[in-house]
Structure formats: structure tokens, C-alpha cells
Amino acid sequence: MKFLDQAKVFLKSGDGGPGAVAFRREKFIEFGGPDGGDGGRGGDVIIEAADGLNTLIDYRYKQHFKAQRGHHGMGSNRNGARGEDVVLRVPVGTQILDENQETVLCDLTEAGQRRVFLRGGDGGHGNAHFKTPTNRAPRKFHPGWPGQEQWVWLRLKLIADAGLLGLPNAGKSTFLAATTAAKPKIADYPFTTLAPNLGVVRAGDEEFVIADIPGLIEGAHEGHGLGDRFLGHVERSRILLHLIDGTADDVVASYRTIRNELEAYGGNLAVKPEVIGLNKSDALLDEEIEEKKKALEEASGAEVMVLSGATGDGVKQVLYRLLTVIKESKAEEPEVIHAPATRSIPRPPVGQKLPDDGEMQWDDETGEWVGGEDDDLEDEDFEEDDLQEGGLEEGEELDGEELNADSDEALDGEEPEGEEDGSDDDTDGTSRHGA
Numbered sequence: 001m002k003f004l005d006q007a008k009v010f011l012k013s014g015d016g017g018p019g020a021v022a023f024r025r026e027k028f029i030e031f032g033g034p035d036g037g038d039g040g041r042g043g044d045v046i047i048e049a050a051d052g053l054n055t056l057i058d059y060r061y062k063q064h065f066k067a068q069r070g071h072h073g074m075g076s077n078r079n080g081a082r083g084e085d086v087v088l089r090v091p092v093g094t095q096i097l098d099e100n101q102e103t104v105l106c107d108l109t110e111a112g113q114r115r116v117f118l119r120g121g122d123g124g125h126g127n128a129h130f131k132t133p134t135n136r137a138p139r140k141f142h143p144g145w146p147g148q149e150q151w152v153w154l155r156l157k158l159i160a161d162a163g164l165l166g167l168p169n170a171g172k173s174t175f176l177a178a179t180t181a182a183k184p185k186i187a188d189y190p191f192t193t194l195a196p197n198l199g200v201v202r203a204g205d206e207e208f209v210i211a212d213i214p215g216l217i218e219g220a221h222e223g224h225g226l227g228d229r230f231l232g233h234v235e236r237s238r239i240l241l242h243l244i245d246g247t248a249d250d251v252v253a254s255y256r257t258i259r260n261e262l263e264a265y266g267g268n269l270a271v272k273p274e275v276i277g278l279n280k281s282d283a284l285l286d287e288e289i290e291e292k293k294k295a296l297e298e299a300s301g302a303e304v305m306v307l308s309g310a311t312g313d314g315v316k317q318v319l320y321r322l323l324t325v326i327k328e329s330k331a332e333e334p335e336v337i338h339a340p341a342t343r344s345i346p347r348p349p350v351g352q353k354l355p356d357d358g359e360m361q362w363d364d365e366t367g368e369w370v371g372g373e374d375d376d377l378e379d380e381d382f383e384e385d386d387l388q389e390g391g392l393e394e395g396e397e398l399d400g401e402e403l404n405a406d407s408d409e410a411l412d413g414e415e416p417e418g419e420e421d422g423s424d425d426d427t428d429g430t431s432r433h434g435a
Contacts (some may be wrong), residue, residue, distance in 0.1 A: 003195035005156040005232070007059035008099075013118035014042025016144030019126035023137070024076070034138055036127040041207030042120025042147045046087045049108035053091040054198075056154050067118075070144060073126040080123055090154060092263030093236065096152040105152065109159065109336040121145035137363030141217075155232065158196055160211035161326045163234025165262075166243040167254050168215030171279040175195070175243060175309035176212045179319060184212060187189055191215060191226060196233045203319040208326050209412055211237065216261050228265045236337045238320055238329040239273045244296065246280040251292045252299045276300055277318055282308040283365035307376050 017039025020181030024032035045067055068083035096106035096117065106115050131138055164172040168190035176182050180199025185192050199213045213230040220228040236241060244254050255276070263271045278293055289306055296304045305321065307314030 001168055002057050003055050004057045005055070005196075006229070007056045007154045008063065008151065009059050009088075009154060010064045010149070010151050011045045011088075011118055012064075012066040012149035013045050013070040013147035014120040015079040015085075016040070016042050016121035016123040017072045018143040019124040019129070019153050020073035020074030020075060020139040021127045021139055021141050033136065034127040034131050035075055035077045036141060037075070037078040037080065038126050038129065038146045039073045039123030039142075040070030041197065042070045042084045043085045043117050044120050045118035045148075047094075047096065047106060047108065047115050047117050048086050048089050049086055049092045049094065049111055049113040050089040051092065051111035053089065054158075056094070057155055058089075058383060059154060060396045067120055067147065069147070070120065070123045073123070073141075073405060077126075077128055081313060085120075091156055093157050093159045095154055095157060097154045097200055099151045099153070101153055101155075118150065121147040132257065139214070157235055158198060158211055158233040159209070160198060160234065160237050161208040161239070162201075162210045162322050163237035163240050164210065164212045164243060165234065165240055166215060166279075167217065167245065167248075167257065168192075170215065170235070170243045170245045170254075172212050172215070172243055173299075173310045175279070175307075176210065177240075178309045178312060178315060180210065182212075194226070196230055201319060201322075203316075203323045206323055206327075210241075210322075216258055218257050218261075220261050228261055231265050231269060232265065235267045235269065237272070238386040239275065239325045239410040240269070240320070241275050241277060243277045243279045246278045246284050246289070246292060251278070252295050255299055256297060271327075274302070274324075275321055276302055276304045277314075277316065278304055278306045279309060281306045281313060282311045378383035 018040050020036035022034070022036040024035045026032065045065065065088060067086040070083045071080035073080045090108065092108065092111050094108050095104050096108075097103065098105060106117060107116065115125050122145045124144035127138045127141050127265055129142075130140045144337070154331045164176065166172050169188070169192075172185050173184040173193050176197060176199050177186060179201050182197055182199035184197045191214060193212060193214045195214070199210050201208055201210050211233050213233055215229075216228060217224055219228070242255070242258060244251050248254050259270070276296060278289070278296060281289055285290070293304045293306060305314060305318050307318050309315065
């Protein structure tokens with residue numbers, strides 16, 4: 001099943017049903033009177049955290065969810081039936097954000113949690129409700145109160161005790177496969193991991209959950225690479241394991257790249273406890289290990305642990321270090337760590353340039369990429385197409401007499417074909433030349 005961790009949906013609760021206008025007319029009954037019943041209440045929009053789900057793919061192809069409206073009232077003082085609720089089943093750890101992705105409206109962190117997100121409208125009163133001693137035959141009724149509607153974002157943030165961070169090919173998936181029963185894809189090229197993976201680590205008699213996310217590169221917060229959207233899956237973690245490829249030429253630059261992306265992302269990730277691991281020690285000499293470890297400790301100001309996910313050297317020490325911090329954190333805060341609202345920047349549409357070209361920029365107000373054009377919409381392409389359509393070969397020029405003749409026709413007031421109705425089809429060069 002394809003992994004999807006965010007989706008935008010439209011939710012609407014049911015409108016209240018209208019009241020009825022009716023009068024009691026029965027044989028041998030001398031006095032009748034109004035007996036129109038009230039309308040039924042509209043259905044609610046309910047969001048439920050379901051155990052066993054780990055993706056929001058169900059909301060990729062269906063984005064509109066509307067509860068049933070209440071039924072109308074009837075005579076003989078019969079009230080309308082209530083509308084059916086609509087229930088959205090989401091994975092545990094799903095947040096409901098407003099349309100601007102700035103406010104957390106609901107956070108479901110436990111299996112079985114149910115929240116009435118939008119309440120249905122109340123039903124309208126029938127004419128029996130409006131009878132008075134002075135108005136014994138009212139013909140007034142209420143149409144019912146409308147339901148609520150709202151566009152929201154569903155954002156899945158996996159619940160894990162520890163999170164793996166690092167550049168592509170830092171050995172995160174190898175470490176996950178060596179310490180858990182998870183079987184992530186492992187290869188010798190960047191961005192092997194395209195979706196987060198969870199695994200249960202067993203350290204002695206204790207267990208904890210660790211999350212592996214796709215690698216980050218410089219500028220990920222601007223949409224480069226796979227972006228920084230997957231960092232949301234380590235926001236609930238209690239500690240971060242920052243793995244650094246020991247075979248890299250500049251390990252300090254690798255460390256600072258990830259730290260800069262954490263600070264740019266926000267979500268309190270930059271202040272979380274962190275364990276720094278110099279990975280792939282099996283491919284380094286002892287002198288190289290000491291040199292790179294010392295450089296990292298000077299840059300980070302913290303202890304650097306040396307390990308190798310492929311051979312298992314130093315892995316147990318790292319796991320027990322993670323477990324110690326996790327147990328201390330759970331003693332202070334046993335509940336699931338709250339994840340703040342974080343806004344993700346999607347990649348630009350296919351065929352448009354990335355921001356590093358200087359053409360497009362992300363607009364926070366509109367929530368979309370602005371500026372930039374398709375590669376096909378170049379001025380040179382328009383000039384070349386215009387030359388071909390006008391019957392000129394590249395390099396040819398109009399003679400002076402032809403230019404004078406064209407200018408005389410324009411002075412005489414003769415308009416070219418296609419401009420009599422005021423439309424200027426070819427002025428922008430896009431009407432007959434494809435974008």
C-alpha cells in the first residue's frame with residue numbers, strides 16, 4: 001500500500017431538517033389545531049483513530065465528506081429522524097490542521113479515540129411550537145439550522161520513541177535493519193528510503209520504537225530533494241539519533257547541514273536530545289576514526305559514538321544510550337509528546353523550475369509556488385515559431401519596400417484579419433503556440 005502522510009479534505013456536517021406545517025383534521029374531533037413536528041438534527045462529522053492503519057491513502061482520491069441532513073418534521077407531532085454521521089478513520093498520530101496549517105485543531109494519539117469534529121445543525125421547529133393563546137393556528141415554521149463546513153489538512157506524525165536522522169546514504173536503513181525486524185530497502189545510491197519506516201528495538205529486557213525517515217540534503221526546507229516534510233514523523237520522538245557517514249570527506253559539514261535543516265524546520269526538533277553516531281567505522285582506519293571523531297566533538301560540543309551498522313560494532317552501546325534517555329523522558333512525561341503545527345512545503349509542479357533557479361518562490365499567504373514559467377515558454381521559441389509561420393527562413397529580413405507597404409496599410413486604417421472584434425490573439429504569442 002502506498003504511504004501518504006498528509007491530505008487536504010473538505011468536511012461538512014448535516015443541516016437540520018425543516019419543521020412541518022400541519023393541522024389536525026380528524027372526523028368527529030371538534031377542535032383540531034397545529035400538530036407539525038420538528039425537523040431532525042443533522043449528522044456529525046466524527047474522526048476516529050483506528051488501530052492498524054499507517055497511511056492516509058484513503059483520502060487521496062476522495063476529498064469531500066458530508067454528513068446526512070436531518071429529515072423533515074411531519075404531522076401528528078412527529079419529529080424528523082436524525083441524519084447519519086460520517087466517520088473518518090485515520091491512523092494513530094494523525095493531526096487535524098486548519099487550512100493554513102497553522103493551528104492544530106485535533107490530535108489523535110491513542111487507538112480508539114473519537115472526536116466530534118463538526119456538529120450537525122439543529123432541526124427547525126414545526127408550527128406546533130409556535131402556537132399561543134392568541135395565535136391558535138400558526139403557519140410559521142423554521143427551516144432548520146445549517147451545519148458546519150471546513151477545509152482541513154490531515155497530517156500523520158508517527159509515534160516513535162527515537163528518530164533516525166542523517167544525509168542520504170548515512171546508513172540509517174542499515175542500522176534499522178540491524179537492530180529491528182524491519183526490512184527497509186538498502187542500496188548504494190541516495191534516497192533509497194522514500195517513506196518512513198518503523199521498527200521495534202529490543203535492548204536487554206526493554207523495548208522501544210525507532211523511526212527511520214528519508215535522508216535530508218541542504219535546502220530541504222525549501223523543497224530540495226524530498227523536502228523536509230518527513231521530519232514530522234520524528235517530532236513525537238523523545239531523542240534523535242544523528243548518524244553521520246564516516247567515509248565522507250567533511251563530517252563536520254555533514255553534521256552542520258542536518259542541524260541547519262532542523263532549525264529551519266522548527267517543531268522543537270533543534271532542542272531535542274541528540275546522540276551523534278559516526279557510522280561505517282568498518283571502512284575507516286583507526287587514525288581516521290580518531291581524527292573525525294575529534295572534529296565532530298569540537299563542532300557539536302557533545303560526545304560522539306563510533307559504530308558500524310553493517311558489522312554491529314558499537315551498536316549495543318548506542319541502543320542502551322537511547323534507552324536510558326527514553327526511560328528518563330517517560331518518567332517525566334509519560335504521555336505521548338505533543339507535536340506542534342508545522343507547515344510543509346510541497347515540491348513545485350512538474351515542468352516548473354525549482355527555487356534555486358531564482359525563478360519561483362514559495363508564497364506563505366497563498367500557500368503555493370509563484371513565479372517561474374515552463375521551459376517551453378521562452379521568448380526565443382516564440383520568435384522562432386513566428387518566423388516559421390510568417391513564411392520567413394531563419395536569417396531572412398524584409399525589404400525596405402515591403403516594410404513601407406505594411407506601414408502604409410496600417411495608416412489607411414485597414415485592420416488585419418482576426419482583430420475586427422477587438423481580440424488580440426497573437427500579441428502574447430500563446431494562442432497558437434503551445435505552452
